[in-house]
Amino acid sequence: MPRGAKRAIPPNGMALRFYNVILPLxxxxxxxxxxxxxxxxxxxxxxxxxxxxxxxxxxxPQADKLLQATEKxxxxxxxxxxxxxxxxxxxxxxLQIWHDGEKRRLEWTAPPVSRGDLLVDDGxxxxxxxxxxxxxxxxxxxxxxxxxxxxxxxxxxxxxxxKVAGRDAWIVALKPRDKNQSPLKVWIDQKVFxxxxxxxxxxxxxxxxxxxxxxxxxVPPRLFQWSPPAGAQITRTSGTLYNDFLxxxxxxxxxxxxxxxxxGYDFESAVVDASGNGGKGEAWLRYANGLSRFSIFxxxxxxxxxxxLQKTKTGGWFVQKxxxxxxxxxxxxxxxxxxxxxxx
Amino acid sequence: xxxxxxxxxxxxxxxxxxxxxxxxxxxxxxxxEDRELVEIMRVSMQELHELDEREPVRASDDFWIKVRNGLPxxxxxxxxxxxxxxxxxxxxxxSQSRNGFSMRVAAVAIVIALMGVWFAPKQSQQPVVAxxxxxxxxxxxxxxxxxxxxxxxxxxxxxxxxxxxxxxxTGDEDDEPGGSTP
Numbered sequence: 464m465p466r467g468a469k470r471a472i473p474p475n476g477m478a479l480r481f482y483n484v485i486l487p488l489x490x491x492x493x494x495x496x497x498x499x500x501x502x503x504x505x506x507x508x509x510x511x512x513x514x515x516x517x518x519x520x521x522x523x524p525q526a527d528k529l530l531q532a533t534e535k536x537x538x539x540x541x542x543x544x545x546x547x548x549x550x551x552x553x554x555x556x557x558l559q560i561w562h563d564g565e566k567r568r569l570e571w572t573a574p575p576v577s578r579g580d581l582l583v584d585d586g587x588x589x590x591x592x593x594x595x596x597x598x599x600x601x602x603x604x605x606x607x608x609x610x611x612x613x614x615x616x617x618x619x620x621x622x623x624x625x626k627v628a629g630r631d632a633w634i635v636a637l638k639p640r641d642k643n644q645s646p647l648k649v650w651i652d653q654k655v656f657x658x659x660x661x662x663x664x665x666x667x668x669x670x671x672x673x674x675x676x677x678x679x680x681x682v683p684p685r686l687f688q689w690s691p692p693a694g695a696q697i698t699r700t701s702g703t704l705y706n707d708f709l710x711x712x713x714x715x716x717x718x719x720x721x722x723x724x725x726x727g728y729d730f731e732s733a734v735v736d737a738s739g740n741g742g743k744g745e746a747w748l749r750y751a752n753g754l755s756r757f758s759i760f761x762x763x764x765x766x767x768x769x770x771x772l773q774k775t776k777t778g779g780w781f782v783q784k785x786x787x788x789x790x791x792x793x794x795x796x797x798x799x800x801x802x803x804x805x806x807x
Numbered sequence: 808x809x810x811x812x813x814x815x816x817x818x819x820x821x822x823x824x825x826x827x828x829x830x831x832x833x834x835x836x837x838x839x840e841d842r843e844l845v846e847i848m849r850v851s852m853q854e855l856h857e858l859d860e861r862e863p864v865r866a867s868d869d870f871w872i873k874v875r876n877g878l879p880x881x882x883x884x885x886x887x888x889x890x891x892x893x894x895x896x897x898x899x900x901x902s903q904s905r906n907g908f909s910m911r912v913a914a915v916a917i918v919i920a921l922m923g924v925w926f927a928p929k930q931s932q933q934p935v936v937a938x939x940x941x942x943x944x945x946x947x948x949x950x951x952x953x954x955x956x957x958x959x960x961x962x963x964x965x966x967x968x969x970x971x972x973x974x975x976x977t978g979d980e981d982d983e984p985g986g987s988t989p
Contacts (some may be wrong), residue, residue, distance in 0.1 A: 567961070582960055591957030600953045605961035698953050747954065756959055760951035770940065777952040783944065790948055792955040 526619035526635045529651050530610040536656040537607070539564055544628070544677035550670045560674075566687040567605070583689040588700075590689050599691035600698045603734045604749075606756055608658075613753035616640055616727045617647065625650060627659035628674045641726055647754070655679060663754070700747065702736030711735050711746070717763045717787060718746050723805035725798040727752040740764075757793035759802070764788055772803050782806070810834060810841045819849055 541563045549555040557573040565586040571577040579594030584605045592599045617637040625634050632650035639646060645668070650660035660673040691697050705711035711733040712718045718735065731751040739745035744763040749756055763786065770783035779792040780799040789806050791799045810818075810831065817823050818831050835842045940948075 569961075582957070584961055589957060589961055591960050598953070600957035602954050602958045604958075606959050698950050700954055747951075749958070758951070758955040758958065760947070760954070762947050770944070775948050775952075777948060779948065779952060779955075781940070781944070781948055788944055788947060790951045792952060793959065 524621065524633065526621045527614055529621065529633055529635050529656070530614060530619060530649070532656040533649070533651050533658050534608075534610045536652075537658065540655060540657055540679070541682050542657065542677055542679045543682055545675045546672055547675055548670075548672045551668055561682045561686050563682045563684075563687065565605075568686045568689075581689070583687060585687045585689075590691070592689075592691065592695070596696070597692070597694060598696045598698075600700075602700045603702070603704045604732055606751075608661075609731075609751060609753040611753075612729070612751070613637060613647070616644065616752065622648070624653070628677045630654075630659060630677065632659050644727060644752070700734055700736075702734045702739065702746070705733045705735065706731075708733060708748075715744055715746060715763075717744060717761075717765075719761060719785070719787060719789070719806050720748065721759065721802045721805045722807065723801050724750060725752075725757075725794065725802070728757070731756065755793070757791065757799070757802075759806070760790045760792070761806075762788045772800060808834065809838070810845075815841075815845050815848055819845065819852060 543559070543561045545557065546560055547555055547557050554574040556571055556577055559568075559570040559572060561568040565584075567582075567584045569582040571580040576595065581590070581592040581594070583590045583592075589602045589605050590599055591602070614637075617639045619635055619637050622634045622636040625632055627650045631653040633653055635649045635651060637647040637649070645664040648660075648662040649658060650673075651657070652659055657677065657679075659677065660671070663670045703711075703714065708720055708730050712720075715735045715737055718733075720730070728750045729752070731749045733749065734747040735744075736746070737744045740762045743765055746761045748759040748761070750759070764783070765786050767786070768783055770781065770788070772780060772782040774796070775781050775790065777792075779790045780796075780803045781788070781790045782803050783789070785807060789803060791803045794802065814823075814827075814831060818828065823831065835845060
């Protein structure tokens with residue numbers, strides 16, 4: 464290597480920035496030219512390019528910092544708006560959203576079959592009301608996107624900027640390391656870091672949730688108080704919510720966990736009701752990969768009845784063995800069967 | 808008077824007319840030995856029927872022709888094992904006698920009983936019940952599905968609800984996980 468090139472790069476932080484940001488952008492031919500240049504010209508070039516590189520880095524925040532900011536904002540922001548959820552092969556759903564930190568209310572307005580459906584999360588329990596069936600289901604804890612977990616299985620990169628619902632947003636692309644997972648793209652508000660749009664998958668399999676309108680500001684607290692209408696059929700979820708499986712198992716020795724989990728999934732939470740099922744006990748285990756979730760429900764029967772693994776009409780996988788009945792929900796057939804078979 | 812084996816078989820098959828059946832029943836009421844023989848045959852036939860229902864064996868149409876063609880012209884020389892089996896299984900001459908017949912029926916019953924024990928379904932390996940689910944299991948499935956759907960609905964772009972008949976969605980197919988971790 465010519466002597467001039469060696470001296471051209473001072474061994475400090477600026478040089479590192481030069482190496483990391485500018486050099487990859489310079490064509491190989493130009494790099495050779497650069498190495499052949501005289502020292503004063505190289506210093507002038509560096510003096511010009513380094514501030515430029517610095518500016519580029521400042522203008523586009525790091526992707527992981529943006530994801531952390533959006534996760535934090537999700538827990539504090541107050542806003543209301545309209546969103547559209549589009550999934551391939553099914554009619555798009557439109558919903559009104561009210562958000563106040565860890566509380567939220569979603570009201571579906573389209574398609575007609577979903578109109579009047581409601582989800583109210585008061586930060587403690589979640590009510591989901593299906594108006595066409597006058598059926599209300601109460602659960603414990605809400606499903607959140609876990610950006611920290613997603614960042615572990617995906618590489619995040621700021622792809623550029625765009626506009627959503629009239630607001631400027633950074634676009635963060637998350638590319639999965641596991642080819643079986645779907646890629647994600649998130650539009651993050653440049654000012655308050657609200658999540659404005661999320662795209663999942665690509666091509667024909669792409670699903671999107673996008674804010675159409677969004678207004679930041681206080682939300683009336685009464686919107687997060689809800690009780691089922693008279694005559695509604697109610698399904699409640701009682702029991703204790705645990706974030707640690709072993710802790711959950713201490714209160715219920717019959718509680719089973721799968722020995723096999725789909726790639727990227729991990730234990731998220733459990734609801735254990737030791738007095739459920741007529742005092743025999745029942746539990747609900749939730750597993751997540753950051754975005755998607757699946758559930759294992761267990762009902763302790765204490766008998767020797769065995770039912771072979773079978774697909775239910777509702778799309779889950781049911782099995783009864785070892786004194787308990789189980790159902791695995793929220794996974795495609797093959798991994799659901801593996802999970803169910805690995806339950807002891 | 809003693810019953811002929813053929814009479815016993817006809818009686819168990821239910822092919823006798825009213826008069827003959829009444830005569831045999833009257834005889835069985837008074838002859839303990841024949842009654843016991845008929846009972847052994849009845850149990851053996853039931854076992855065979857049940858075995859056939861569980862694991863039906865069907866021979867091809869030309870099975871017996873092939874067997875007959877495959878038989879040697881002369882009777883093979885009997886080995887020591889065959890002779891030992893002959894002590895359990897009566898010789899041709901003996902098979903016509905009542906004792907020979909009794910021994911054959913008893914041997915068949917023992918073999919069937921042993922097969923029953925050997926091939927009996929083990930509780931830990933095969934389902935005790937594999938048919939319709941009981942109502943409490945159906946209720947468990949319904950409530951679990953409702954709870955799961957309500958849970959995932961709080962994150963609309965997370966997992967798709969399962970069994971959403973209105974939308975035709977049955978799972979999160981676009982996120983098929985690959986391998987499994989122990």
